[in-house]
Amino acid sequence: MEAGDGTVAERVRADSVRNRRLLLRAATEAFAECGVDVPMSEIAQRAGVAKGTVFRHFPTKDDLLVAIMMQLLDRLLGTADRLMRAADAGHALRDFMAHGIGLLAADRAFCEVIGRPSLQHAEVRDAIDRLCERAEDLTARAREQGAVRADITGTDVVLLLGGIHQTAQPLLDREPRAWQRFLEIAFDGLRARNSAVLPYPPPARLRVADPAGSPHAVHT
Amino acid sequence: MEAGDGTVAERVRADSVRNRRLLLRAATEAFAECGVDVPMSEIAQRAGVAKGTVFRHFPTKDDLLVAIMMQLLDRLLGTADRLMRAADAGHALRDFMAHGIGLLAADRAFCEVIGRPSLQHAEVRDAIDRLCERAEDLTARAREQGAVRADITGTDVVLLLGGIHQTAQPLLDREPRAWQRFLEIAFDGLRARNSAVLPYPPPARLRVADPAGSPHAVHT
Amino acid sequence: MEAGDGTVAERVRADSVRNRRLLLRAATEAFAECGVDVPMSEIAQRAGVAKGTVFRHFPTKDDLLVAIMMQLLDRLLGTADRLMRAADAGHALRDFMAHGIGLLAADRAFCEVIGRPSLQHAEVRDAIDRLCERAEDLTARAREQGAVRADITGTDVVLLLGGIHQTAQPLLDREPRAWQRFLEIAFDGLRARNSAVLPYPPPARLRVADPAGSPHAVHT
Amino acid sequence: MEAGDGTVAERVRADSVRNRRLLLRAATEAFAECGVDVPMSEIAQRAGVAKGTVFRHFPTKDDLLVAIMMQLLDRLLGTADRLMRAADAGHALRDFMAHGIGLLAADRAFCEVIGRPSLQHAEVRDAIDRLCERAEDLTARAREQGAVRADITGTDVVLLLGGIHQTAQPLLDREPRAWQRFLEIAFDGLRARNSAVLPYPPPARLRVADPAGSPHAVHT
DNA sequence: AATGAATGAGAATTCATTCAT
DNA sequence: TATGAATGAATTCTCATTCAT
Structure with missing residues (x-):
């Protein structure tokens, strides 16, 4: 009450x-x-x-920024959890992406925060890690159901959220749903029928600040 | 002397x-x-x-920024011109995208400039328009040769440059070529075999600041 | 209840x-x-x-600061009153100084308040005046008993409280009683056997903020 | 030129x-x-x-404050050097103190800087150390010539500069030379005829921030 | 009377831009 | 023309004080 x-x-x-x-x-x-x-x-x-x-x-300003990012990420995490219960895993993955891009579509700061290591706070990084894990859960099911390529990971999916959003961004002022076009294109690219091996291995993690070596060798 | x-x-x-x-x-x-x-x-x-x-x-600082952006755009325009002479139009379009993303991959400012209407100077906007036209020339040939979907435009291609770059950006510090993975995914999404109609019509232009109405109705 | x-x-x-x-x-x-x-x-x-x-x-914050200062000064006034009943006036004067410095030794704010005219409130100034009078009573007895120079006043004594404290201050963190050393030196300087006339006349009052002329001519 | x-x-x-x-x-x-x-x-x-x-x-503001402090300390160091050549070491020591207090008499910040560990910059601390050494050189000569007590150190002298200044401070607005009175009293307290042992041992150093234990046991 | 949220004047510092040398 | 010193508006953040609850 x-x-x-x-x-x-x-x-x-x-x-x-x-x-x-x-x-x-x-x-x-x-x-x-x-x-x-x-x-x-x-x-x-x-x-x-x-x-x-x-x-x-x-x-501090950073605290506010973190709070905003966490809001966004929490909503995305919730969506991912909810979609785990959907029967059609390919559909669910797409819905997840659509939801995520829809959230980003209203948010200029997200691109900047994601892109700038200096702005990466531990809390935000951890939430992004968790998001990648949830996205991997969704992606795994979609892979098993043959809806997407075998070598697509949750991290790919999370990265694509920002990328698809960015693709449509210059249009969003006048056409707020233009991102749907690019989501369709990208999702078509993820489908299993595109069987040729991708020219670069899947990303392991998004942690930016770690000074350790890259998680796998560069693929020629 | x-x-x-x-x-x-x-x-x-x-x-x-x-x-x-x-x-x-x-x-x-x-x-x-x-x-x-x-x-x-x-x-x-x-x-x-x-x-x-x-x-x-x-x-002013803006003048300098414009000069830098023009440099980048000029190089892209040159590449587009050169690739018009390639026999395989699909290959040429892909090379154009790879070259463009490669340029952006080293450039933090481009994403910021493209995304911020306040930074959009007439000169840059005009160059982007010209770039879209050149990209359209390349795309038209690829369409004619059946390499890409029928409803893909040059503006789509230009927008994808920024988007694919953005997708890979969080990885670029450690894996500078990670964008190749996402270019492959996106290009697969552009291919002609993806025949389902896209859920949103092609963008007409990139002009951001114009307060005029959108060029075509929103597609439900 | x-x-x-x-x-x-x-x-x-x-x-x-x-x-x-x-x-x-x-x-x-x-x-x-x-x-x-x-x-x-x-x-x-x-x-x-x-x-x-x-x-x-x-x-206001000043009101609080004044209250604190008054507390300190009241304690000093009480000590002075009490010591007026001691038989050995020189000893009493010394005890007064020791007590005063001991109080200050734990108090960073006192030096700052005493030194800053802007912080001098009428109430505090009046209390300091009263303190000087009590100190003069003690000093007069000590002078009469031949324990201190003839031209030492109560105001001198009060000023020395802050000065001796300040002398020892940089040491107080590690050696909280270091002020005893400097009290001894200063008190030796006050003793009657130092008969040479002091190179500057005794101070009349401590009122700082009054823009009136000085109470006596500068001694060359 | x-x-x-x-x-x-x-x-x-x-x-x-x-x-x-x-x-x-x-x-x-x-x-x-x-x-x-x-x-x-x-x-x-x-x-x-x-x-x-x-x-x-x-x-930064600190840089400015340090510059001011260094100016003051450099002048004092210069004076100390000059006075090492004087024949009468007691006189020289007194002149050093007079000069130092005269410099401080115009300076409210010095007390604050000396007293506040948080404001102690390495550069300033080092200069104060050097000043103590020079003061010790002057004091040693005065001790040898029998002008001051045997257990007075250069650090005592430096501390007294601030203390005597502080003693006179409330008067300085109206009587800028009042410090001479208190210098005389203090110097009388330093003289060799005051043979009684001081109730607290000489200070070793002024370094405030060192978390090490105190340099000698407390003297009762 | 107590609370603690809101206020807003002010402090240090940064940086695009101007201008004297 | 190049230099780099000076400018001052803008920004983040602090804190005494006021006020609604």
Whole structure:
């Protein structure tokens, strides 16, 4: 009974919870539209609060950015879990991709965060790892059902989310669903009938900062 | 009198030309490595000149960025022209994409510039338009030879350059050629045997900032 | 009904008194350890109350600082009063100084407050004036008993408290009693056998902020 | 010939050198008057330059503070060196102290910097170490000539500089030479005729940050 | 009365751009 | 023309103080 039990102690927080929500929404929008370089003051303004309030909720800009990314990733993880129960694994994988790209389609910051090692926080990296694992679960089923090539991995799928989104991005302002075209193309490329071996082995992991050697030799 | 060949004025101009070249090279590197937020002072330092000299050659940072982008686009245009003479049009189209992605693979700034309407200068947009036209020429031949789907356009191909690059980007630090994998997947998706109609019509143009209506109705 | 002794209003007041005490203790510690720049939030936390409560008791940070200083000064005044009853006036004066420096030795803020005119509140200045008077009473007895030079005043003694403390301060972290060494040196300097006239007349008052002229001409 | 040889290369710097001097002067004043918390903008304004110019010359506020401290310490070191050649070592030691206190008398920041471990930069600490060594050289001669107690060290002398300054500080606004009075008292306390053993052993070093144990046992 | 969320003035610092030399 | 010093707007973040609950 989230709204019915307001004791005094909880009611004090009601404003704060509302502001936090406003902030996350405003920040999601602002990052999506303007990228990670959007000033905190802009986010505060969009949320209708003072600058100080942003910092009360998120002590640093990075914390806010991480929170936004985690929101996105958590939703994706939830979707992946849900789709594991679908009968048609190929369909489920496609739906997962569609959902993921749909989320990204509104988000300029994601590309920047994913691409920049300097912005990679442990929490976000871990969530991406988990996402790759879930995506691998979905992909494994699709492989077993013969819906996709044998050498496609969950990490491929996650990478393609960002890539397909990026492909359509220049069009999104005017045609917000244009990414569907490129998802279709990419998914056709993943299908099992494309039997020729891919010219480069599957990626192992997305961890960027690890100074260790690459996980497998370069394939000529 | 370095080479006995000129007046003082000419020598001065020669220095200037040399500095411009140094600057373009340094800026290309710096933008590629660090993205568009790299400070002008960093570029000046890499070029071995003073900050003022950068601004003499490029009155604003945007001008420099445009010059870099034009360089990149010019090279791509040249490649497209050259490949028009290849016999196998499907092969040629693939080579064009490989060359384009290879250029982008070393360039952090390109994704950022393409994605940000605020950074889109008329000159760059025009060059991208021209690139789409050349890509369309290559694509038309490939379509005619049955190498790719009937409803694939040059603009699709140009958009895919950025998208495929973005797909592989998180891997590029450790595996600089990982994009080849995703080019193969995408190109398989473009092939003619994928005959099902795409769920979204081909994009007409890439002009981002124009507030005019979209060129065709959204496809449900 | 904690002790069965009061109405709700009285209990509330009791809490308030308790909080005030907690706050003074916490603030004394915090100012002593960290200096005047310690944030109010730190003080609230140390006291185990919310920030708002600090401001209910002390409307501004300055008010709190003044309260702390008054505490310190009151203790010193009490010590001075007590020592007026000692038989050996020289000994008493020394004990007064030792007690004062001991208090300061644990207090980073005092030096900062004393040194900064901007922080000098009327109340604190008045207390310092009173302290100088009490110190003068002690000093007068010591002068009469031949324990210190004839031209030493109470104000000299009060100033020396801060000075001796400051002398030892860099050592206090590792050797909390190091000030005893410098008190001994200074007190030896005050003794009557040092009969040569001091090269500068005794200070009249400590009032710092008054823009009026100096109380006596500069001695060349 | 500092001013006579202005080549082009050096003339370019002429402004800069002048601004640096203005800045050091303004900062010395500002720190002396207001303490280390004076805003950089205040220093810029006093120097008549823009904020950015301060940061061009001193990349961080700490750098500026260190520069100011080093200026002061260098002057003191120079004085110590000069006074080593004086015949009367007691007189020389006193002159050293007078000179040091005179420098400090105009400087509020010194006390704060000396007292706050967090502000102790290696460079400053090293200079203070060197100053203690020079002071020890002067003190050793004075000890040998019987001018001061046998157990007074150079570190004592350096500590007394700050202490005597602090003693007089509240008076300095109105009576800039009041410190002479307290120097006389302190120096009388140092004299050899005060033969009673001091109640605390001499300090070994001023290094504050070292987490090692204290250099000698506490003397009761 | 207590709480702790919100406020907003201000601090250090960065960097594109201008301009004197 | 090249230089690099100066500028000042913008940005992140802090903290005393106010105020709704």
